Amino acid sequence: MNEQSSTVDETLVTQPAAEAQRPDAPEVVPGELIIKYREGMAQQSAQLAGLSLSAVRALSGGETLVRVSGGGLGAQSILSAQATLDAVERLREQAGDAIEYVQPNYIYRALAVPNDPYYSLQWHYPAMNLPAAWDITTGANSPVVAVIDTGQLNHPDLAGRFVAGYDFISNTSTAGDGNGRDSDPTDVGDAAVCNGQQQPNSWHGTHVAGTIGAATNNGVGVAGVNWNARIQHARVLGKCGGSTADIIDAIRWTSGMTVSGVPANATPAKVINMSLGGYLGSSCAASDPATQAAINDAVARGVTVVVAAGNSNDNAGLYTPASCNNTVTVAATETRNYRAPYSNYGSAIDVAAPGGDTSADRNGDGYADGVLSTLRDASGTAYNYAFYQGTSMATPHVAGVVSLMYAVRPGITPAQVLSTLQSTAKPLSSTQCAQGCGSGLVDAYAAVNAAKNGGTTSPQPVSDDTAQGAITLTKAASKSGSVSSSDTQDWYKFTATGGSVTVRLATGSDADLYLYDSNALTQLGASERGGSQTESISRTLTAGKTYYAAVVRYSGSPNYTVSVSGAAQ
Template identity: 40%
Template sequence: MIYCDELQTHAAAEPDRKPNAKRASERLDFGMRIACFRPKGPTLTTRILIIILLIASSGAPATAAPPSSAATPEVAPGQLIVTWKVPKTLRVATVPTVVAGYVTRPLRDLDSRTELIALHEKTQAASWEAVAALRADPRVADVQPNYVRRPMVRPNDTHFPLQWHIPRIHGEQAWDISQGSQIKIAVIDTGIRGSHPDFQGQLLPGYDFISNITHAGDNDGRDANPTDNGTNSSASSALHGTHVAGIIAARSINNKGIAGICWNCKIVPIRALGVDAGRGVDSDIADAIRWAAGLNVQHVPPNPNPAQIINMSFGGAGGSKVLTDAIAAALREGVIIVTAAGNKNIDASNIYPAAVPGVITVGATGYKTKRAPYSNYGQVIDVMAPGGNLYEKQDVQHQGKTWQGGIISTMYYAQDNSYDYHIYEGTSQAAPVVAGVIGLMLSVNSGLDSAAVLAALKKTADGSYQCAKGCGAGMINAAAALAEVNNGTPPTGNGLPYGSTCSQDLDCASRICRPAGGSGYICTRYCSSKTECPSGSSCHAGVCVPGSGPSTNPGSSGGTVIQGVGCRVGAEEAPSGPLPWLALALLALACRRRRR
């Protein structure tokens, strides 16, 4: 059952060509270029063409037709389809017995003008070279390789038709390139209900970092059990982490529920936000970040599965040294960190961890609106991803009903101890969409670092989603991002030395571009003490900065961090105090009453 209601969509996927066919680097030569399979000798024209082709083939092979990217189509090796300008009954022309140096033979007629032919050499490279040669034949109206079509990966999960955010980011085409491979993604959140059927086989051991027993709601402090003890009421944890984790890696193709974006990735569930409306504090969150990255945390056993990606779908005003330092330490370990921009429709430059340098910050798009009305914006936004809008209705019916244009994911219902699915909206939902896509990107190219991943996401983003207030590079395109990094040559960057002015990590030889303390951004390097920095520099928040560094940490105010969003039916802004939380609780009850 899904509640929080209404409408739904999804266009059926059509078969598409399988991308990523590799062009053979060499053409095999079997020494039969003149010997012919055809009983009839070649015509005079053909003889001339043979000579021309043989001359041409004596040098470099014909120009390769297919692009050399992941979008390269797959073709049947050594097969061509030739369409003649004149019907068979009227023409004397035949396919030359040798094309581009390859012996040919006819297979069958497809219609009066079109025939399928085979090359003796059955390679994709030969197909493309022969196509290039025949395109120059004035008698030929059209020639193509025999393209291979495969069904696109389309999960059979029951509620997949409600997962409009997948096609919106071209997720099915991305799955045609990769469906993920064991990338470890830590979800630092309210914990998880790991017994959900769509989490079976998807989780690695996690940890509960909530020190305060009251906020933990589990009658104990820190321990190895990351189970969320909240309910799906917004006054509780709203089972926020369960929802977020499902977006990333819910089990797929199991005829059940939903499909996570990277269902072959693994979730490391880490609990740092409590049952009291998802409240968490920096002291717990910072330890959770370090543990996720495989760093030591006092009195906590080492994480046996350090994550390559961390998702943090929460935030609040007030930067802090402990949070910034923990993030810097995780970045230094090579972890890619994704954060939600926040849901207050304000500039995110003072929302943390969204504004911490080095993280990938995600704003939300609605179902129909480009920037969701609640989504934070501003210079710190890197990219946008679907977070949905509960005010908008999905266009296509599902199970005879209409559904809200939010993001559907895994949910637990404490009132009847059941596992189901629920539609939420928020940047909390947009960030895990990006985290899942990064999981796919790392699956096809494990050598990517955060700078390369972000550069690829930005380069391939749909710029029509950019906005005047700041929506980063626009909406991510999962398929294009995977294609961008799938050719083995991820962005190399500009290699600027320490101290150079920069605008992104990729600019720097160190791959670290950070605020220089009131004078823009510079290329810098990681440090743990001043002695590791160049003369005249100091070590601040894990990186070297000129001079003595900022006198205070950015927005150094306390440490309470409040997670974003829930089942918001009426509010334009996320809660910021007791009254909004109370309002949310009432809204949540309203949602429950509408449960179907």
Template identity: 45%
Template sequence: MRRTCLCAAAVSAAVLSVVLPATATPSGQPDATTSAAQSGTARPFERLIVGYKPGTAEASSDSAAADDARAKGKTLNRRMSTGAAVVDLGGKTTSADSVIQAFKNDPDVAYVEPDLLMQPFADPNDTEYSRQWDLFEATAGMNVPGAWSSSTGTGVTVAVIDTGYVAHSDVAPNVVAGYDFVSDAARARDGGGRDDNPADAGDWMKRGDCGTDLLGNPIPAQDQDSSWHGTHVAGTIAAATNNSKGIAGIAYNAKIQPLRVLAQCGGATSDIADAINWASGGTVSGVPANATPARVINMSLGGQAACSSTYQNAINAAVSRGTTVVVAAGNSNADVANFTPANCNNVITVAALGREGNKAFYSNYGAKIDVAAPGGETRRGTDTPGTITTPQNGIWSTLNNGATTPGAENYEPYQGTSMAAPHIAGLAALVKAKDASLTPAQIETLIKNNTRPIPGTCNSCGTGLADAAKTVAAVGTTPPGGALENTADVTIVDRGTVSSTIAVTASGNASAALKVGVDIKHTYRGDLVIDLVAPDGTAYRVKNSSTSDSADDVLATYTVNASSEVAAGTWTLRVQDVYSGDTGYIDSWNLTL
């Protein structure tokens, strides 16, 4: 029997974090350095660099330099572009004093020094950095320090669509003008509706402030203090770094654009959609133009519903302007397909891992997850409810200690997919800063293609754990295996035909064993006919329809003999839905020529 779709009604967006405050205890960190060596023989080395005086035989003759090395019991490795000789020691050592002295005693030698291994050090001196396991720990950290030698986010603005921004000295240097999009003055708590001040006035609520649920239970069930959620998110993305205080931001030279959409009881879809449009450079009636459009948007918010046209249209418009949209998956330990805007197309949807590398107990999961990132996982004491027993396993970031209205700035650990998403937003900023020409689809592909395996258990958590150093290093290189990928989601309409393209610049002809990898999410894959269309218009059928194939999704790699086709040009994946009753979307596809 054919199935029909049951769609949930839209609901107001709510913050997707679990608030877990704890007291921060500063600990010192060493000053930043760009060299792995602090002294000449402090680190292992296996070669020497020997510079010979001009006019000597060794300075111009490789055989003479080889003879000189041999006389000292070593071998010549190669000649450098500077003219110096590289000499092999025969193995790693931390001391080669006798050999070094032998070269120094040679009247033909101008200098001799260890060929030290240099590493891209950028470890910051921020006092809370040691708590940021999510950045550097080998198990479930995101390998962020290894990316900093290549990119720190310079020139990229990241819009944080959230509760706004409460003043914090560790974020302030990177904040640019934002906007308050909360149109409901009664919920805003700042004395009015929309204005150019995105300051977080507090989202505290008394029990029942937001009405009741379908069973008559009060919302919220108990009093809640202000979360200062947007400031915590902003700190993870771009807190000031190497300023001898607080935490290190992932893209610490990027700019934060705070956009306030969440206030008492959450935020309205209409306000959030306007913020998405404005952040990416679009026009919103009654709101001045955005002088610094964001190239990355972070949305750590959502609600249980299908993706609405309102959200999808705003997201599509932002992506078309070149803005990458990152969304938290949600904290209900359920299939993300039922939570929006995480279930919309053209976004990077992020699941959360705990410090041990497992799916965080709260994190949503499912086929719509693109990637996983650290979100933290803490526990509360049984004897003293409300007391956090493992604050060290949360995500530490910038906050405020005010229970309702702003108080003093501080740093506290939170957990949630709200904390995971800004890790990916920060990474997207690093990638964009390294190559400003990259499209949102290309940035998503780079992040997804360069994950590493999740160290623990996390089923349906995307391609893996994001790896910042690996991703940034891959910018400007060919994807693994020479595969070209398109990750821009394309909705497959009922009984319609859609297409997705990949531009190829390779020379020569395609392979006789061309590979087409297809990832299509669909509720009745037997409805689908799939063709690969070559640049000259030749269509290769890779999948026919089948009324008996009622399974979900198409996840397959097809081989196509396209050896007669010129590789260069636009290749198209064409998908036809030939029966009614079910829909889906092209999640991604790739081409290996």
């Protein structure tokens, strides 16, 4: 079996330095105290302290919530946190036995923003609305996530995250560990001369694993998408890549299927991350049916397979597994939510996620705009953290979110996972992505919340949220619809008869109109006038071809009417 090189094009940069910051003082509700009086002593306690205390309400533990006034604490001063703390101290010192205890009415906030010192440099998490998802779940009871990649390293920030994996590299010269397949998935490094170029050790699987589930809120290093992730490494990539045969067996084994000569997997995964791929020049179904069959079998067992689009600034439909059916194929974005310059694109893309761009520092933090995660230095002597870029980095963001979706809805199916990711994604404008980024940028909160509260127990049908489910539009009749925050776009298709065609959109609030070619890939025109103005696109189109129009919500929940006129059926 010929080996395929992995489409990895990430860049290592200097390890960042950052320190966790402690707040200067507790947050309190200004002017409010919680007091537990001793029996019959309420008035005396207030008088002793020289304060006027008005009861707001009784609390369930026998305490009283009170508001402070008087006693030198004027209307302005009780608005300050410090004056409130001073009032607490005055009561403690002067009320004596009249009170059992007194304290401020503290303000507590969701602890979903982790205390990992490098978290502030992980711009890629807020970009996909991940902190809000952590307020729903941080991954308790989530399933195993398999990382089919270069293997496992015992990075300190991944301690306790691993379940037993396997080394599937059958070629001993490629493996670099002196043997073939075995139960030790350790990444021994992949430095080699490949296609005439010296490649350093990438420690690629460790970077991917850190994004999925680095130990989080532990005051060390970086945060992971899933705070409670269980990660299973299947080593398939060694020197200069890995082979289809090894990758297929890894897909089957991590999914819980039997692989000849390999012990049964005691902890099968429900999510597979494959940040790898190769150029085949045609679709997966046409050129690599063996990989397609393995993916189909995994999905049939309820496993969601998340794959990288590839880093060649090319049509993802020419790469595998990016073009395989039954996958979640992920393009990469950078800090502005633009498609990253290297990211593959096209109709094979399902969603996009942050992959970074290490050629820039657009957010001005002094570091390259890559994805920060766990790594080892090039020599293999020390563990560190580094910024990489690539669709390889975008993919584990999605795999981690998918594992959170399983945590809140264990019975969710792969079809429902994909449908939910697509229907909740944030659409990208034609400026941000002109060549196909699927349904847009993954919104972690919206996806996890929808998985928890919505959906059905059966796979969702293809809807008009995608080009595949586009509604037929004719010049004989207009179509009406609505796009809201949970249903952000509607697709239509029509057939041209040759000559100038106009597509028009009348809305009740702000929606935009886009015209695409017969592959629903190349944008032919856009109308983004804003407000409730009528959007209109006129183009000369080829007779007999089908073209696509997309109505995309910008704000509000626009009701609209879309029509086509001119040289169209």
